[in-house]
Amino acid sequence: MSFPKYPPPLLSAQSPIKRNYDVVGVSNKEYAFIMKMVKEKFTDLVMAGLDLLFPPTCPHCKEMTGHQNRFLCVECFSLLNFIKTPYCTCCGRSFSSGDDNHLCGDCLKSSWNFDKARSIFVYEEIIAGLIHGLKYSGNMTGLATFQHLSRHSPVLDDLTIPDFIVPVPLHIKRLRERGFNQALLLARKIFPGETEKIKYDLLLRQMDTPTQTGLGGKERRRNLKNAFVVKKTSEIIGKNILIIDDVFTTGATVNACAKVLKTVGCKKVEVMTICRADKTLS
Numbered sequence: 473m474s475f476p477k478y479p480p481p482l483l484s485a486q487s488p489i490k491r492n493y494d495v496v497g498v499s500n501k502e503y504a505f506i507m508k509m510v511k512e513k514f515t516d517l518v519m520a521g522l523d524l525l526f527p528p529t530c531p532h533c534k535e536m537t538g539h540q541n542r543f544l545c546v547e548c549f550s551l552l553n554f555i556k557t558p559y560c561t562c563c564g565r566s567f568s569s570g571d572d573n574h575l576c577g578d579c580l581k582s583s584w585n586f587d588k589a590r591s592i593f594v595y596e597e598i599i600a601g602l603i604h605g606l607k608y609s610g611n612m613t614g615l616a617t618f619q620h621l622s623r624h625s626p627v628l629d630d631l632t633i634p635d636f637i638v639p640v641p642l643h644i645k646r647l648r649e650r651g652f653n654q655a656l657l658l659a660r661k662i663f664p665g666e667t668e669k670i671k672y673d674l675l676l677r678q679m680d681t682p683t684q685t686g687l688g689g690k691e692r693r694r695n696l697k698n699a700f701v702v703k704k705t706s707e708i709i710g711k712n713i714l715i716i717d718d719v720f721t722t723g724a725t726v727n728a729c730a731k732v733l734k735t736v737g738c739k740k741v742e743v744m745t746i747c748r749a750d751k752t753l754s
Contacts, residue, residue, distance in 0.1 A: 531611075531613040531614060531617055532602070533548055543616060543621065544617060551597075551598060552598060552599070553594040554592065554593060554625060555591055555594060555625070555627055555748065556626050556627065557572070557573055557626070559573055559627065560573070560575055560576035561574060561579075562579040562584065563578065563579050563723065564590040584723065584730070585727050585730035585734055585741070586715070586742060586743050587741055588632075588743070589720060590627045590628060590631060590742075590743070591627070591747050591748040592618075592622055592628070592745075592747065593621075593746060593747040594748060595719060599746065603654075603746060603747070606654050606657075606718075607650070610651065612657075615657055616661070618661060618746055619661040631742050631744060632712050632714075633712070634713060634714035635711035636671045636707075636708060636711055636713050636714070637670045637713075637716060638713055639658070639659045639670070639672055639715075640729055641655075641676055641677040641700070642677060643679065643680040645680050654718055655716050655717050656716075658717075662744075671707075673704070674702065674703060674704050674707065674708060675701075675733070676700065677700055678700065696724055696725060700729050702736045705736045708737070708738050709736065709737035710737060710739050711738055711739060712738075712741075713738050713742070714741075715729050715733075716745070717745045718745060719746065719747055719748075719749050720747070720748045721750060729741075
């Protein structure tokens with residue numbers, strides 16, 4: 473038996489293998505579409521199975537939500553107080569009435585070190601419970617909830633696209649006690665596509681300050697004097713910075729952070745927090 477001296481190439485221009493899926497009667501584009509549909513249907517089937525085996529519950533009231541992608545039950549979601557127009561164009565404080573955004577009385581009388589601050593919610597029971605559970609009990613359920621709910625917030629569109637996203641740092645002692653920095657976790661969840669911009673080591677908390685809970689504005693500002701320091705000055709000169717924290721109460725913490733960032737030469741410093749804990753203005 474003899475063999476051809478020059479066997480035909482395995483992958484020629486006419487080979488059905490070269491053209492991938494034409495051999496089964498569909499084009500590459502059609503095959504990609506079919507596989508996308510199969511993947512979506514398979515994902516839906518898996519999620520339905522998870523719903524059956526592990527019924528998803530609302531992280532606040534513990535009632536079943538009916539779907540893995542529903543992060544709060546319908547009733548709890550309806551109770552959320554999203555900050556929306558009207559609000560202060562500087563600090564982001566919510567007004568109870570009116571049609572247009574404008575400066576609040578505090579921002580007219582005095583200035584902040586940051587250029588702009590925005591919060592997603594008014595600080596109320598449901599949001600407070602999720603934040604408290606995250607910070608003091610290590611309950612990470614709230615992270616996915618905040619990630620999902622942040623997409624419903626109209627105020628975040630006001631923020632400048634940042635060069636760097638900087639979570640408010642914890643002192644090393646507090647970080648070791650808690651095991652995580654909630655501001656860093658929130659930054660990673662709310663901006664999942666911006667991991668390279670999130671810098672947890674640009675700003676350091678050099679003083680182990682007492683807790684801010686229960687303190688007024690003046691005491692908080694005194695408590696935070698010289699608390700923060702910029703570590704990598706050369707990286708942020710002329711840059712736009714977005715500070716991330718969980719709660720804006722008096723604004724003393726984020727303002728102290730903004731002060732040191734502006735001092736070393738940042739072009740613009742803006743603030744985003746999950747909620748504001750001060751009173752809505754009439």
